[in-house]
Amino acid sequence: GENVEQHPSTLSVQEGDSAVIKCTYSDSASNYFPWYKQELGKRPQLIIDIRSNVGEKKDQRIAVTLNKTAKHFSLHITETQPEDSAVYFCAASGGGGADGLTFGKGTHLIIQP
């Protein structure tokens, strides 16, 4: 089955700086890679996703890059703000219709004022 590794487990950055979270996956058949943000006591919320036929996707301050050959993908947040503080999860799915997601362990992002 799929295995997703996520690093770092905790990331502290100064407000206004950039944050990068990295994930690797094991199953070369995986073709869908979403990122979720989970604030304390709330549900995971989809913030951006990428498919295997795309190398990079951007949405305002958030971008995701995918390297299929190396089987890794990364989340980039620029100009970080206090409201970006949360736990971020990467995930991978085989893309076979209703495939469940395999999640990384999460990164606790702390934005220092």
Place this chain on the structure above:
Amino acid sequence: ETGVTQTPRHLVMGMTNKKSLKCEQHLGHNAMYWYKQSAKKPLELMFVYSLEERVENNSVPSRFSPECPNSSHLFLHLHTLQPEDSALYLCASSQESAGLGRAQYFGPGTRLTVL
């Protein structure tokens, strides 16, 4: 209410009790999922239903029993649980599209405590 809803939001039960968790999605999706979120562990996929048929059972103990009566509703029936089953149980839904992964949208979860 829009999106994905779950009831109850909190549940405390003894090991000999039987209870059920309910999930309802108002997004017109045709696939639904149960995930377990424990402290210090990644979200774990438990069950997948597509077009009301179970398509995946991720080696979940039989004390968890899912039910999907229609594409909008999903249940998780619980019986003789163990304290280690205490966790946040999350429901999600998506629109299945053959061969393509689709965004999954989560409910708020049920916080389960087994005494």
